[in-house]
Amino acid sequence: MSKELPEFLSQVDAADYLRERGVSVEPQTLARWRCTGRYRLRYLKIGNLVRYRRFGLDALVEEHMIAPGGGDGD
Structure with missing residues (x-):
């Protein structure tokens, strides 16, 4: 994605964002992660709208x- 990304990403854009980071x-x-709570990935939900913040996705990768x-870096 060469264009500047918005702060909040759709589920599809969030998956693309993570893919670009390997x-x-x-x-x-x-x-599935959202529904099961497998990872503590924060998201915004208003009605049926679900959005992820870029810094939250970056934090997931870093964690x-x-x-x-x-070692796990601790």
């Missing part, structure tokens, strides 16, 4: 980075 996630996977040597 995390292959389908939009349906984001919906799951593994430090060299197999």
